[in-house]
Amino acid sequence: MAFREYKIGARMFGLAFGSSMFITLYMAAVDISSVSVSQIGLHRQLGFGRAGGFSYEDPFLRGWAKPTQVILAVDPKTGAAIDPVTAYVYEKDVPFPNGIRHPRILGDGPRELSEGRGRIGEADDAVGAVFLTHEVEVNGELVPYIENATATRGWIPAETLAKVPDNKRLQVGKGKIMFVREGCWWCHTLLPEQTQDWQYFGAPPMLGDFNGESPTAFGSDRKAPDLTHVGSRNSSREWMMIHFFNPRLVQPHSIMPRYDYLWGDKDASGNTIDYDGWRSAYNEYAAGKSIVPPDVPVPHKDSEARALIDFVLNLK
Amino acid sequence: MFKYLLAREEDIPAGSAAIFFGFSSIIWFVVGTALGSFNAAKLAFPDFVTGIEMLSFGHMRQVHVLAVILGWISMAFAMAMMYITPALGNTKLWSEKLGIWNCFIWNIGLSVGLCGLWFGITSGREYSDMPFVIDVVIIGGLLIPLCLNVIMTIKTRRTQGIYTTNWFFGAATFMVIIVFAVGNSPEFFQLTGLTEAYLTWWFAHNVLGLWITPVAAAISYYIVPKVTGNPLYSHRIGHLHFWSVVVFYSTPAAHHIMSSPLPEWLKSFASVEGVLILVPAIAFVSNLLLTMTGKWNMFIENIEIKFTITGVLLAIPLNMQGGFQQTRAINWYIHGTGWIVAHAHLALLGFSTFLEAAAVYYGLQTLLRRKLYSLALANFHFWMLLIGFATYWISMTIAGLIQGAGKIYEVPYIDVVIAEHPYMIARWVGGTMVFLGNCVWMFNMWKTIRVGTVIPDGRLPHELAYER
Numbered sequence A: 001m002a003f004r005e006y007k008i009g010a011r012m013f014g015l016a017f018g019s020s021m022f023i024t025l026y027m028a029a030v031d032i033s034s035v036s037v038s039q040i041g042l043h044r045q046l047g048f049g050r051a052g053g054f055s056y057e058d059p060f061l062r063g064w065a066k067p068t069q070v071i072l073a074v075d076p077k078t079g080a081a082i083d084p085v086t087a088y089v090y091e092k093d094v095p096f097p098n099g100i101r102h103p104r105i106l107g108d109g110p111r112e113l114s115e116g117r118g119r120i121g122e123a124d125d126a127v128g129a130v131f132l133t134h135e136v137e138v139n140g141e142l143v144p145y146i147e148n149a150t151a152t153r154g155w156i157p158a159e160t161l162a163k164v165p166d167n168k169r170l171q172v173g174k175g176k177i178m179f180v181r182e183g184c185w186w187c188h189t190l191l192p193e194q195t196q197d198w199q200y201f202g203a204p205p206m207l208g209d210f211n212g213e214s215p216t217a218f219g220s221d222r223k224a225p226d227l228t229h230v231g232s233r234n235s236s237r238e239w240m241m242i243h244f245f246n247p248r249l250v251q252p253h254s255i256m257p258r259y260d261y262l263w264g265d266k267d268a269s270g271n272t273i274d275y276d277g278w279r280s281a282y283n284e285y286a287a288g289k290s291i292v293p294p295d296v297p298v299p300h301k302d303s304e305a306r307a308l309i310d311f312v313l314n315l316k
Numbered sequence B: 001m002f003k004y005l006l007a008r009e010e011d012i013p014a015g016s017a018a019i020f021f022g023f024s025s026i027i028w029f030v031v032g033t034a035l036g037s038f039n040a041a042k043l044a045f046p047d048f049v050t051g052i053e054m055l056s057f058g059h060m061r062q063v064h065v066l067a068v069i070l071g072w073i074s075m076a077f078a079m080a081m082m083y084i085t086p087a088l089g090n091t092k093l094w095s096e097k098l099g100i101w102n103c104f105i106w107n108i109g110l111s112v113g114l115c116g117l118w119f120g121i122t123s124g125r126e127y128s129d130m131p132f133v134i135d136v137v138i139i140g141g142l143l144i145p146l147c148l149n150v151i152m153t154i155k156t157r158r159t160q161g162i163y164t165t166n167w168f169f170g171a172a173t174f175m176v177i178i179v180f181a182v183g184n185s186p187e188f189f190q191l192t193g194l195t196e197a198y199l200t201w202w203f204a205h206n207v208l209g210l211w212i213t214p215v216a217a218a219i220s221y222y223i224v225p226k227v228t229g230n231p232l233y234s235h236r237i238g239h240l241h242f243w244s245v246v247v248f249y250s251t252p253a254a255h256h257i258m259s260s261p262l263p264e265w266l267k268s269f270a271s272v273e274g275v276l277i278l279v280p281a282i283a284f285v286s287n288l289l290l291t292m293t294g295k296w297n298m299f300i301e302n303i304e305i306k307f308t309i310t311g312v313l314l315a316i317p318l319n320m321q322g323g324f325q326q327t328r329a330i331n332w333y334i335h336g337t338g339w340i341v342a343h344a345h346l347a348l349l350g351f352s353t354f355l356e357a358a359a360v361y362y363g364l365q366t367l368l369r370r371k372l373y374s375l376a377l378a379n380f381h382f383w384m385l386l387i388g389f390a391t392y393w394i395s396m397t398i399a400g401l402i403q404g405a406g407k408i409y410e411v412p413y414i415d416v417v418i419a420e421h422p423y424m425i426a427r428w429v430g431g432t433m434v435f436l437g438n439c440v441w442m443f444n445m446w447k448t449i450r451v452g453t454v455i456p457d458g459r460l461p462h463e464l465a466y467e468r
């Protein structure tokens, strides 16, 4: 750096780059993270669990160590019937979502209520926890918060799960992993635009709707419809099942890939799925040689396909 | 290459690191475009190769994107830096051995990371898809050694001033480290939700703006004066280019997610700064085109200039699109459509690839002291790239406009899919041409090492006549 100009230049460079970082990183991050979480945001992060991508507990994205979202019709402690409520069950050693681990993410109002009334500070990894969400009016505004029902009502995760039949469980946490791993977000978005998306499909997302979720998997390319509200326009489990197995069965012009491999080896009744047989029967049908397509096997309750369908139907 | 990993610094011939980087980049280019063409085939014919998890579109797309960005483009950059920086400083590379190790770790790290992505091990964030374990390798093993080598070579130069190209190289290698570190930080600091989404796009934008664009431009600042023999038209305009890149290019990241509920001030700020990107763009293009004055015959006759100037000319539509497509009204129409894919390929496959190809062509001939094996094959490569790219770009632009119209006029989605189908096929054909052209290039370069005419001492490759 022989010249004085270069010294000045280097400092100017630091200043220019530094101030651009200050505006686009510091100011932006402070502003965005000052927002309080919404009810939808709580629902999303509690359902999806801590991470939707690579993490230590699930390095191969197989959906390990994820929560289960259930609809409870009985009180798991007393066994008494209650009005159905949505609960998020974190079994032992399933990592808690970001809002529980770092309550500042929730924003001031929800954090105070969740820590005070909801007792989320007492949630313990070694035991697990059952969470509920509520909304109360504070100074004329609705503030959502999380309740740690394990601390407040003594609901034990394993007992809670035992009280819920399989068709009232949604494996959305595992399903989100499938969504990310299978790259659905290369074609679909989870971020509706100011077009028919907002007008017909449902309300646009708000600032607090994503606090605590990671990753948001918004997607940037759209080769297919936005999925933010897909569960409210099509709630048929059977349609989803057929469509994921081979989209061309319900939509001959679709370019969506087949996801039959998510079914695994066995179907719901434990029979081995004969993929080769299925494909050749389907090819006959596609070529017009037979009139009816082969039946789509029902996914096993622990299969990845089941979790993905749960996730998609839960996008309301 | 392996024998040099443990050799003593003095025993490694000057230029080895650049040569290894050069050939690695060509191989990654072939691999990356093969993957791209495979993906394009899947979008045109969804039942092409099906039922295998690893070969499904969702597993392959990010492998293509990162193979071309980190394999082809960035390794070609490293190659260019390792021979241009010392040449401009009239000195040797600071550490040839570090360069060799850098290249070795780069190839290994990238292969591991891409295989991981291929198996589905991803962080779920576009462009920063790699899990943070790999990010640490990228920063520590790839970028920091490169930056060290470049900056130290500039420091130990034997010329008085620092030429334009080296400002860009030095600044970009430094900035890209910061960009990688900050862009991948959400995983370390529990940044979630919108903050994370914003940082994801901050990363994606700045990798393009502070790494790919300035380094590609820097290459042309070297190649054009060197090969034509004309001095750079204006040093001052070079200054303007440099400073406006640092100030304007580093700020508009939010324009990638205009439809998300980000704070309005941030979106407006990004929009305005985005239009200002035209400042460095115009400075750059005009400076280089004016440098060509009196030597335009070389645009036809000389293969390196042909590549470089084509790249520079492609920067014009690129920045016109870039400057305006992020204003709110236009963004509303084209966001998320094939238009953006066309734009991404205009930037990476058009503008920057042509400049890197020139750097690799020129550098390998200079370093190996061998004249290019065949001009005919090189011209064939050029036209395959240009026609293939143009087919890709035009077809995806049309597809994007159809999609945009479909989105705004509320057409059922499946009708859009049907309308796009011919363009998807055209894109696949165009992309496959690029891939085939690259195979020819690899062959041409291989022949150059083996049987290319030896360049006598004291001569430059472009001064010699071709024998074939």
Ligand code: HEM
Pocket: A186, A220, A221, A223, B032, B033, B035, B036, B037, B038, B039, B040, B043, B061, B064, B065, B068, B069, B072, B073, B340, B341, B344, B345, B348, B349, B353, B427, B428, B430, B431, B432, B434, B435
């Ligand atoms: C050096 C050359 C290339 C570079 C740097 C490159 C870069 C990229 C990038 C950055 C994307 C992401 C685009 C976005 O998110 O908007 C992408 C996607 C893609 N590229 Fe390339 N590409 C190259 C060559 C090719 C070739 C030769 C083909 C063959 C057809 C191809 C096919 C594709 C496809 C099919 C996609 C996915 C697009 C989509 O999701 O709609 N690319 N590429």
